[in-house]
Amino acid sequence: MNALFKSFYKRMFFSIGGSILLGVSLFYLPINASMRREAKSAFENAMTVKAIEVEFILSTFILSAKSLGSRTAIRQKLQEYHAGSVDIGELRNFTAPKFSDGAAVLGNLLAAGRFLPDGKSVSFWGDERLLKKHLQDRPELYRIREGGNTYFMVISRLGDSEKYYGYDACLFDASMILRNDSTVMAGYEILDDFPSNGVEDELYRTVRTGGAAFVLAGTIKKRVIFNASVRSLMIVALYSLSLLVFISLLSYFMLFKFMHTLIGDHIDLNNRLNNALERRDLLLKEVHHRIKNNLNAVFSLLTLQSGSSANPTIREALDDAASRVHSMGLLHDRLYGSVNFTDVSVKDYLSDLIDQAMAYFPIGGAVRCEKHIDDFILDAKRLQPIGIIINELLTNIVKYAFTGRTEGTVTVSATLAGGRISIRIQDDGNGIPESIDFSHSGGFGLELIGSLVKQINGNISIVRKGGTAVLLEFSQ
The missing domain is CATH 3.30.565.10 (Histidine kinase-like ATPase, C-terminal domain)
Incomplete structure (x- = not known):
C-alpha cells in the first residue's frame, strides 16, 4: 500500500512540477519582458516631462532678467549717463531703489546687479558676494555649482541695435528644477554636456532655451525594474496556483475513487487482524491460566506427599520441589495479569x-x-x-x-x-x-x-x- 501511495504522489509531484515549469517558460519570460518595457517607457516619459519643465523654468529666468532692464525710468537715466547729462553718483542714487523694487518681485532670484560696459557697478540687490564671485560679462545663460547647490546666472544686455549701455546679471536658485516628484526616478541633475561614459542607471535629455543648451540627467529607480519582475512573477504564480488547484482537484477526484476501494479493503483487513489479535490474547490468557492451575495442582500434590512422608530426606526433597514449582506458578500468575502476556x-x-x-x-x-x-x-x-x-x-x-x-x-x-x-x-x-x-x-x-x-x-x-x-x- 505504501508503495502505491508513493508512486501516486510521485507522479502527481512531477505533473505539477512540469506544469509550473511550462507556465514559467510560456508566460513568465514574455510577461516579464513586457513589464520591463513598460517600466522603461515610464522612465522615458518622466524624463521628457522633466525636460519640458526645466526648459520652462529656465525660460522664466531669462524673461525675469530681461524684465529688470525694461523699466523705462531707470533705462532713460542710463541713457542720460552715457550722454553725459548725469554723473555716476546720480545714476546710482536714482537706479538703486527702483532696481531693488524690481528685483524683489522676481521669483527664485538670489542676487542681481547692474553694470556698465566697462564693468563698473550701478546697483546691487541680494547676495552681492555670491553674485560677484560668479559674475560673467557675456550675455548668456550659465550653470553654476557651489557647495552642492545649483544656480543659474542670466546675463541680459541693455541697449538697442545701435548702442550698448551695459548689462544686468541675475543669479537664480535652481533647487526647484532638481525637485523630484516622480515615482520612477531617483533624482535629477543638470550637466553642461553629455558624459563621456554613460552611467547604466541614468537617462539623458538635451534642454535648450535662450540659445543655451544643457543636459538633464535622470537616475532611474532600480526598484521599479525589480517591481516589474515581481509583478510578472506574481502573475505567473497566480496562473501556476490556478493550474495547481485544478490539477489537485483532479488528482483528489482520482485519489478519492482509488481510496474508496482501498480504504474499504483496509478496514476489513484491520477488523480481521483485530479479531485475530483478540483471539490470540484470549488464547494466551487461557494458556497461562491453565499452566498456573496445573502448577498449583502439582504444588498441592507435592505438598500433600511431603506431609504424608515419614522420611525427613524425602520430605525435604519434596518441599524443595514444591517451592520451585510454586515460583514458576507465581510467574504465570503475573503473566496472566500482564498487558502483553x-x-x-x-x-x-x-x-x-x-x-x-x-x-x-x-x-x-x-x-x-x-x-x-x-x-x-x-x-x-x-x-x-x-x-x-x-x-x-x-x-x-x-x-x-x-x-x-x-x-x-x-x-x-x-x-x-x-x-x-x-x-x-x-x-x-x-x-x-x-x-x-x-x-x-x-x-x-x-x-x-x-x-x-x-x-x-x-x-x-x-x-x-x-x-x-x-x-x-x-x-x-
Whole structure:
C-alpha cells in the first residue's frame, strides 16, 4: 500500500512540477519582458516631462532678467549717463531703489546687479558676494555649482541695435528644477554636456532655451525594474496556483475513487487482524491460566506427599520441589495479569516471590527481610530461571543461615544500570563454608543454580563477609 501511495504522489509531484515549469517558460519570460518595457517607457516619459519643465523654468529666468532692464525710468537715466547729462553718483542714487523694487518681485532670484560696459557697478540687490564671485560679462545663460547647490546666472544686455549701455546679471536658485516628484526616478541633475561614459542607471535629455543648451540627467529607480519582475512573477504564480488547484482537484477526484476501494479493503483487513489479535490474547490468557492451575495442582500434590512422608530426606526433597514449582506458578500468575502476556514487572514479581520464600522461616518474624528492587520490565523467558535461582538461594537461607539463632536480616536488591541487571541476596547469618561454590557442589540446588545462570548468560559470585552475599549479574 505504501508503495502505491508513493508512486501516486510521485507522479502527481512531477505533473505539477512540469506544469509550473511550462507556465514559467510560456508566460513568465514574455510577461516579464513586457513589464520591463513598460517600466522603461515610464522612465522615458518622466524624463521628457522633466525636460519640458526645466526648459520652462529656465525660460522664466531669462524673461525675469530681461524684465529688470525694461523699466523705462531707470533705462532713460542710463541713457542720460552715457550722454553725459548725469554723473555716476546720480545714476546710482536714482537706479538703486527702483532696481531693488524690481528685483524683489522676481521669483527664485538670489542676487542681481547692474553694470556698465566697462564693468563698473550701478546697483546691487541680494547676495552681492555670491553674485560677484560668479559674475560673467557675456550675455548668456550659465550653470553654476557651489557647495552642492545649483544656480543659474542670466546675463541680459541693455541697449538697442545701435548702442550698448551695459548689462544686468541675475543669479537664480535652481533647487526647484532638481525637485523630484516622480515615482520612477531617483533624482535629477543638470550637466553642461553629455558624459563621456554613460552611467547604466541614468537617462539623458538635451534642454535648450535662450540659445543655451544643457543636459538633464535622470537616475532611474532600480526598484521599479525589480517591481516589474515581481509583478510578472506574481502573475505567473497566480496562473501556476490556478493550474495547481485544478490539477489537485483532479488528482483528489482520482485519489478519492482509488481510496474508496482501498480504504474499504483496509478496514476489513484491520477488523480481521483485530479479531485475530483478540483471539490470540484470549488464547494466551487461557494458556497461562491453565499452566498456573496445573502448577498449583502439582504444588498441592507435592505438598500433600511431603506431609504424608515419614522420611525427613524425602520430605525435604519434596518441599524443595514444591517451592520451585510454586515460583514458576507465581510467574504465570503475573503473566496472566500482564498487558502483553510476555513482559512482567521485576519489582512486583520478585516482591511476591521473596515474601513466599520467607514464609518458610521456622523462626518467623524474628528474621527481617529488606527489599530494594528497581521497577523495570523483563521478559518471562529470563524471569523464570531468575525466579528459580532466587527461590533456591532464599530456601537455602531459610534452612541453614540462621541455625541456632533467633533473629537475623536478609537483604534483597535488584538494580538496572547501564544495560546491566544486578541482583544481590545477602544475609547476616552463620555464613557458607569455603568448600561450597556453584561450580563444585554435590547438592542439586547449587548445581541447578549454576546451570540456570549459564542459561541466561550471567555471572554469579559469593562474598563471605559478615554472613553470605550472592551477586547475580547479566545483561538486560
